[in-house]
Amino acid sequence: MTNSELDLLMVRIKNKYAIDIEPLKIGDKILKTLQIKEYEELLADLIELQAAGLMDLPYWAKVWDSSLLLAYFLGRQPVVLGRRMLEIGAGLGIVGIYAALCGHQVTITDVNDDALHFARANVLLNGVQHVEVSKLDWNDAAAAETYDVIVGAEIIYDRQSYPALVEFLRRSLAPGGIIFLAKNASLHAPTFFVELTKYFEFKQTTQTIQSDGESQQITLYAIRSKEARSAS
Numbered sequence: 001m002t003n004s005e006l007d008l009l010m011v012r013i014k015n016k017y018a019i020d021i022e023p024l025k026i027g028d029k030i031l032k033t034l035q036i037k038e039y040e041e042l043l044a045d046l047i048e049l050q051a052a053g054l055m056d057l058p059y060w061a062k063v064w065d066s067s068l069l070l071a072y073f074l075g076r077q078p079v080v081l082g083r084r085m086l087e088i089g090a091g092l093g094i095v096g097i098y099a100a101l102c103g104h105q106v107t108i109t110d111v112n113d114d115a116l117h118f119a120r121a122n123v124l125l126n127g128v129q130h131v132e133v134s135k136l137d138w139n140d141a142a143a144a145e146t147y148d149v150i151v152g153a154e155i156i157y158d159r160q161s162y163p164a165l166v167e168f169l170r171r172s173l174a175p176g177g178i179i180f181l182a183k184n185a186s187l188h189a190p191t192f193f194v195e196l197t198k199y200f201e202f203k204q205t206t207q208t209i210q211s212d213g214e215s216q217q218i219t220l221y222a223i224r225s226k227e228a229r230s231a232s
Contacts, residue, residue: 006125009120009121013034013114013121016114017114019037021034021125022035026068026072031098031126032122033094034122039061060112060118062091063094064153065218066184067095069218070095071099074180075098075102083104083148084107084147084174085104085107085150086106086150087106087152088136088138088151088155089110090109091110091118093122095152095153096151097119097122099151100123100130104149108133109133110136113135116134116135143172146173146174147174147177148174148178149178151179153183155181166198166200169200169223177225178222178223179200179223180223181221181223182220182221183218184217185217185219201224202221202223204220205219206219
Protein backbone atom coordinates (compact mmCIF):
# COMPACT_ATOMS: atom_id res chain seq x y z
CA MET A 1 0.00 0.00 0.00
CA THR A 2 1.24 3.50 -0.89
CA ASN A 3 0.53 7.15 -0.22
CA SER A 4 -1.31 7.33 -3.54
CA GLU A 5 -3.55 4.53 -2.30
CA LEU A 6 -4.20 6.56 0.87
CA ASP A 7 -5.19 9.57 -1.26
CA LEU A 8 -7.59 7.43 -3.29
CA LEU A 9 -9.07 5.90 -0.14
CA MET A 10 -9.59 9.31 1.43
CA VAL A 11 -11.44 10.55 -1.67
CA ARG A 12 -13.64 7.46 -1.71
CA ILE A 13 -14.42 7.72 1.99
CA LYS A 14 -15.09 11.48 1.89
CA ASN A 15 -17.62 10.92 -0.89
CA LYS A 16 -19.75 8.97 1.59
CA TYR A 17 -18.84 10.16 5.10
CA ALA A 18 -17.77 13.29 6.93
CA ILE A 19 -14.54 12.28 8.64
CA ASP A 20 -11.95 13.37 11.18
CA ILE A 21 -8.50 12.07 12.04
CA GLU A 22 -8.42 11.72 15.82
CA PRO A 23 -5.55 10.78 18.15
CA LEU A 24 -6.19 7.63 20.16
CA LYS A 25 -3.89 6.75 23.05
CA ILE A 26 -3.39 3.08 23.86
CA GLY A 27 -0.63 2.20 26.28
CA ASP A 28 2.42 4.27 25.38
CA LYS A 29 1.38 4.79 21.75
CA ILE A 30 -0.85 7.35 20.07
CA LEU A 31 -2.64 6.10 16.96
CA LYS A 32 -3.97 8.32 14.20
CA THR A 33 -7.51 7.06 13.65
CA LEU A 34 -9.74 7.98 10.76
CA GLN A 35 -13.26 8.12 12.18
CA ILE A 36 -16.73 9.21 11.12
CA LYS A 37 -17.35 12.76 12.32
CA GLU A 38 -20.19 13.05 14.85
CA TYR A 39 -20.73 9.29 14.75
CA GLU A 40 -23.51 9.17 17.34
CA GLU A 41 -25.54 11.80 15.48
CA LEU A 42 -25.10 9.92 12.20
CA LEU A 43 -26.19 6.69 13.83
CA ALA A 44 -29.35 8.34 15.16
CA ASP A 45 -30.15 9.71 11.69
CA LEU A 46 -29.73 6.27 10.11
CA ILE A 47 -31.93 4.35 12.54
CA GLU A 48 -35.14 5.09 10.63
CA LEU A 49 -33.55 3.94 7.36
CA GLN A 50 -32.36 0.78 9.06
CA ALA A 51 -35.84 0.08 10.42
CA ALA A 52 -37.16 0.35 6.86
CA GLY A 53 -34.56 -2.14 5.67
CA LEU A 54 -32.71 0.47 3.63
CA MET A 55 -29.51 0.75 5.64
CA ASP A 56 -27.18 -1.37 7.75
CA LEU A 57 -26.08 0.65 10.74
CA PRO A 58 -22.31 1.30 10.76
CA TYR A 59 -21.55 -0.22 14.16
CA TRP A 60 -18.17 -1.14 12.68
CA ALA A 61 -17.23 2.56 12.87
CA LYS A 62 -17.55 2.86 16.64
CA VAL A 63 -14.43 2.91 18.81
CA TRP A 64 -15.48 0.22 21.27
CA ASP A 65 -14.04 0.26 24.79
CA SER A 66 -13.50 -3.49 24.46
CA SER A 67 -11.25 -2.95 21.42
CA LEU A 68 -9.03 -0.59 23.41
CA LEU A 69 -8.61 -3.08 26.24
CA LEU A 70 -8.03 -5.98 23.84
CA ALA A 71 -5.43 -3.97 21.91
CA TYR A 72 -3.58 -3.06 25.11
CA PHE A 73 -3.66 -6.69 26.23
CA LEU A 74 -2.26 -7.95 22.92
CA GLY A 75 0.46 -5.33 22.99
CA ARG A 76 1.72 -6.85 26.22
CA GLN A 77 1.96 -10.35 24.74
CA PRO A 78 5.39 -11.58 23.60
CA VAL A 79 6.13 -11.33 19.89
CA VAL A 80 6.89 -14.77 18.46
CA LEU A 81 8.66 -14.96 15.08
CA GLY A 82 6.39 -16.52 12.47
CA ARG A 83 3.25 -16.46 14.61
CA ARG A 84 0.26 -15.26 12.58
CA MET A 85 -2.53 -13.21 14.17
CA LEU A 86 -5.99 -12.68 12.64
CA GLU A 87 -8.38 -9.91 13.68
CA ILE A 88 -12.00 -10.62 12.74
CA GLY A 89 -14.81 -8.06 12.66
CA ALA A 90 -12.09 -5.44 12.80
CA GLY A 91 -14.08 -2.33 11.96
CA LEU A 92 -11.61 0.57 12.05
CA GLY A 93 -8.77 -1.90 12.61
CA ILE A 94 -7.63 -0.45 15.93
CA VAL A 95 -6.85 -3.78 17.61
CA GLY A 96 -4.83 -5.17 14.73
CA ILE A 97 -2.99 -1.92 14.07
CA TYR A 98 -1.89 -1.57 17.68
CA ALA A 99 -0.81 -5.22 17.79
CA ALA A 100 1.19 -4.72 14.58
CA LEU A 101 2.82 -1.59 15.98
CA CYS A 102 3.91 -3.77 18.90
CA GLY A 103 5.58 -6.19 16.46
CA HIS A 104 2.94 -8.86 15.81
CA GLN A 105 2.25 -10.16 12.30
CA VAL A 106 -1.43 -9.35 11.78
CA THR A 107 -4.13 -9.82 9.16
CA ILE A 108 -7.01 -7.38 9.70
CA THR A 109 -10.38 -8.51 8.31
CA ASP A 110 -14.01 -7.48 8.08
CA VAL A 111 -16.92 -8.34 5.81
CA ASN A 112 -18.00 -4.71 5.34
CA ASP A 113 -16.35 -2.86 2.45
CA ASP A 114 -16.56 0.55 4.14
CA ALA A 115 -14.92 -0.85 7.27
CA LEU A 116 -12.09 -2.20 5.13
CA HIS A 117 -11.57 1.20 3.52
CA PHE A 118 -11.27 2.83 6.96
CA ALA A 119 -8.99 0.05 8.25
CA ARG A 120 -6.70 0.35 5.20
CA ALA A 121 -6.56 4.12 5.62
CA ASN A 122 -5.71 3.75 9.30
CA VAL A 123 -2.93 1.29 8.48
CA LEU A 124 -1.42 3.81 6.08
CA LEU A 125 -1.90 6.76 8.43
CA ASN A 126 0.09 4.94 11.10
CA GLY A 127 2.82 3.57 8.80
CA VAL A 128 2.22 0.07 10.13
CA GLN A 129 4.39 -2.87 9.13
CA HIS A 130 3.63 -6.62 9.52
CA VAL A 131 -0.06 -6.14 8.61
CA GLU A 132 -2.46 -7.05 5.81
CA VAL A 133 -6.06 -5.94 5.32
CA SER A 134 -8.52 -8.23 3.55
CA LYS A 135 -12.21 -9.09 3.28
CA LEU A 136 -13.41 -12.13 5.19
CA ASP A 137 -16.85 -13.70 5.49
CA TRP A 138 -17.21 -16.27 8.29
CA ASN A 139 -19.79 -18.11 6.18
CA ASP A 140 -17.34 -18.72 3.35
CA ALA A 141 -16.10 -22.28 3.76
CA ALA A 142 -13.34 -21.51 1.24
CA ALA A 143 -11.65 -19.30 3.85
CA ALA A 144 -9.37 -22.13 4.93
CA GLU A 145 -6.18 -20.40 6.12
CA THR A 146 -5.16 -21.06 9.71
CA TYR A 147 -3.78 -18.65 12.30
CA ASP A 148 -1.96 -19.08 15.59
CA VAL A 149 -3.93 -16.29 17.27
CA ILE A 150 -7.45 -15.08 16.42
CA VAL A 151 -8.79 -11.91 18.07
CA GLY A 152 -12.00 -9.92 18.01
CA ALA A 153 -13.83 -7.23 19.98
CA GLU A 154 -17.64 -7.00 20.17
CA ILE A 155 -18.22 -9.68 17.53
CA ILE A 156 -20.87 -11.79 19.30
CA TYR A 157 -23.85 -9.42 19.24
CA ASP A 158 -25.69 -11.28 16.44
CA ARG A 159 -27.22 -14.56 17.62
CA GLN A 160 -27.79 -15.81 14.09
CA SER A 161 -24.06 -15.68 13.42
CA TYR A 162 -23.04 -17.98 16.29
CA PRO A 163 -22.96 -21.35 14.47
CA ALA A 164 -21.06 -19.90 11.51
CA LEU A 165 -18.64 -18.04 13.80
CA VAL A 166 -17.83 -21.08 15.91
CA GLU A 167 -17.37 -23.25 12.82
CA PHE A 168 -15.07 -20.60 11.35
CA LEU A 169 -13.01 -20.55 14.56
CA ARG A 170 -12.74 -24.36 14.45
CA ARG A 171 -11.30 -24.47 10.94
CA SER A 172 -9.19 -21.31 11.20
CA LEU A 173 -7.37 -21.82 14.50
CA ALA A 174 -4.03 -23.55 14.03
CA PRO A 175 -3.21 -26.55 16.27
CA GLY A 176 -2.13 -25.24 19.66
CA GLY A 177 -3.48 -21.79 18.82
CA ILE A 178 -5.49 -19.42 21.00
CA ILE A 179 -8.43 -17.05 20.55
CA PHE A 180 -8.83 -13.79 22.46
CA LEU A 181 -12.25 -12.13 22.44
CA ALA A 182 -13.44 -9.04 24.29
CA LYS A 183 -16.92 -7.72 24.94
CA ASN A 184 -18.76 -5.37 27.24
CA ALA A 185 -19.65 -7.38 30.34
CA SER A 186 -23.24 -6.12 30.19
CA LEU A 187 -23.80 -7.97 26.91
CA HIS A 188 -25.03 -11.44 27.78
CA ALA A 189 -24.62 -14.08 25.10
CA PRO A 190 -25.24 -17.46 26.75
CA THR A 191 -26.20 -19.21 23.51
CA PHE A 192 -22.84 -18.27 21.98
CA PHE A 193 -20.99 -19.96 24.80
CA VAL A 194 -23.23 -23.03 24.54
CA GLU A 195 -22.18 -23.28 20.89
CA LEU A 196 -18.55 -22.45 21.66
CA THR A 197 -18.09 -25.06 24.39
CA LYS A 198 -19.02 -27.89 22.05
CA TYR A 199 -15.46 -27.62 20.72
CA PHE A 200 -13.59 -25.09 22.88
CA GLU A 201 -12.83 -24.33 26.50
CA PHE A 202 -12.20 -20.86 27.84
CA LYS A 203 -11.06 -18.74 30.74
CA GLN A 204 -12.25 -15.20 31.37
CA THR A 205 -11.39 -12.12 33.32
CA THR A 206 -13.32 -8.87 33.75
CA GLN A 207 -11.60 -5.50 33.92
CA THR A 208 -13.06 -2.13 34.86
CA ILE A 209 -12.01 0.81 32.71
CA GLN A 210 -12.95 4.48 32.66
CA SER A 211 -14.68 5.70 29.52
CA ASP A 212 -16.16 9.19 29.09
CA GLY A 213 -16.08 9.63 32.85
CA GLU A 214 -17.98 6.40 33.54
CA SER A 215 -16.86 2.96 34.64
CA GLN A 216 -17.23 0.19 32.06
CA GLN A 217 -16.65 -3.49 32.67
CA ILE A 218 -15.02 -5.40 29.83
CA THR A 219 -14.62 -9.17 29.79
CA LEU A 220 -11.66 -10.80 28.07
CA TYR A 221 -11.84 -14.46 27.01
CA ALA A 222 -8.91 -16.78 26.30
CA ILE A 223 -10.21 -19.72 24.25
CA ARG A 224 -8.48 -22.97 23.27
CA SER A 225 -9.61 -26.05 21.37
CA LYS A 226 -10.66 -29.07 23.40
CA GLU A 227 -8.97 -31.20 20.75
CA ALA A 228 -5.61 -29.62 21.64
CA ARG A 229 -6.04 -30.64 25.26
CA SER A 230 -7.00 -34.19 24.26
CA ALA A 231 -3.95 -34.46 21.97
CA SER A 232 -1.64 -33.45 24.83
